[in-house]
Amino acid sequence: MERQRWKTNLTILMGGNFLVMAGMTMIVPFLSLYLKQDFDLTDEHEVGVWAGLIFAANFVTSFLFQPLWGKLSDKYGRKMMLLRSGFGMAIITTLMGFATEPWHLLALRMLNGVVAGFTPAAVSLVSATTPKQRIGFAMGTLQSGGTAGAILGPFFGGLLADSVGFRPIFYITGALLFLASAISWLLVRENFDRSAAALKKQAGLIKGLRDLLVIRQLPALLSVTFLIQFAMLSPMPLMPLYVEKLHGTTANLAFYAGFVGSVTGLSNMVCAPLLGKLSDKIGSSRILLVSLAGAGVMLIPQAFVGSVAQLLTFRFLLGCFMGGLIPTVNSLIRKHTPDDMVGRSFGFNSSALALGNMLGPVVGGALSGSIGIEGLFIYSGILLFATCAWATWALRVGRSSAAGSKT
Structure with a gap:
């Protein structure tokens, strides 16, 4: 039974990847329209500048913080990092629906990039629990779930925007992220010896990068x-x-x-x-x-x-x-x-x-x-x-x- 655990983890996290990517891509194609209609921005250039900054903010902070979360996952376990990211993004995305100024969205997108990392944590967890002779199949399957979500997210977002408006999409996205995290919390299993990991001396980020580059x-x-x-x-x-x-x-x-x-x-x-x-x-x-x-x-x-x-x-x-x-x-x-x-x-x-x-x-x-x-x-x-x-x-x-x- 335990030998098949990796298949269960893969199935659940592929579904979680789908929900996360579908949720995160629902609003992105309509970001400029959201700024124009709900924030009363009338100047096209101003809308473009804000949309570009808000879109890029997530990647900037994600670039800076992902190595830290990767280091902590080696110390506390991949599942914990998965849940930290999933529940954190669920809260922050929901708050985006209450934003009243463009800088609110910018700040929340930056914060979202700080806590983001559901997909990398899922990749790390699946790679750690999958037999090495099946790792290629597992990585491809995991990506297919995220890709399907990224394809269907804008489609569902367009349907919802026409029927309920832009703000409810953030609440729905937050709910999807929460659902993916809750399912992972209940059903994903990871054999991780936290006490043994705690005894190992953790190198700093720069030292850790040097160790990897060797x-x-x-x-x-x-x-x-x-x-x-x-x-x-x-x-x-x-x-x-x-x-x-x-x-x-x-x-x-x-x-x-x-x-x-x-x-x-x-x-x-x-x-x-x-x-x-x-x-x-x-x-x-x-x-x-x-x-x-x-x-x-x-x-x-x-x-x-x-x-x-x-x-x-x-x-x-x-x-x-x-x-x-x-x-x-x-x-x-x-x-x-x-x-x-x-x-x-x-x-x-x-x-x-x-x-x-x-x-x-x-x-x-x-x-x-x-x-x-x-x-x-x-x-x-x-x-x-x-x-x-x-x-x-x-x-x-x-x-x-x-x-x-x-x-």
Whole structure:
């Protein structure tokens, strides 16, 4: 029975990941409209500035605090960090519905980034309780739950905004986060010896990072996480305008823009568990490198498409390869990290992911004036090819050094 516990944990946390991501993405696409309608902001530039600051605030504080939570999870257990994050975000998100000034939202989003970390904690817990020969499948399945939530969240948010308004969405999101946390509290099990962990001396964050960077593969994997997010998100701010250019008319424009945004997630959701299962058979490194190269191949033609249908085709194929990126990075991090440093390792990886989420759209927006969105697709594709070459070299170096240490 205990040997099957990892499957129960995976199922529950995949569902929790779905609820968290669905809840967190419900309001994001409508943030500027919320500021305009409920906060009486009339100047378009002012709305844009506030929306950008509020959106980025979560990533800034998350980038700063994720390593701390990762360190504490190695000391107090992954489940405790999971519940801390889930219940904390439930309270803060609910409070966002009571905000009366834009700076209230900004402060709450910053605070949300401080306590955030349900998904990294879930990844850490699943990786610590899953047999290593099934870790690829588990990471892919866990991601598929979050991806499904991220796809359906904006859809449900749009339906709710039309029927009940924006503020109730925050209350519903808070309830979903609370539900996911409560289910995890009651049903997720973790064999964690807190007394033994307390006896181990915990290194400071800087010392902990240095200890991790000694492991030859980890600097490469942290860099790959950052570069994946950076390359993928660079073109995203201009995607609706690109769809408008290709579509050539305002009829059903919102539908097509939303479809282009979600089709990548759909194929990602389907392919992530399949590629994860395949990685358990042929190795996570191979899947990672093929997925990086494949994603680069699928990005570049998007600069030369002549219709929305062609763009949808390449976006769908891009999502297939994306399903083999972050899950295999997580699998490799777990493979190369000592058991007593798993939480810390995933904490730093979450910071790398947050940094890519934060800088990708900013740099993409800055470059778009000179190279356009077509240039951003080419730039992002080349960046993924370079990342593939870097990962190939770094992981081979890691294997060579590991082989040398055994002889």
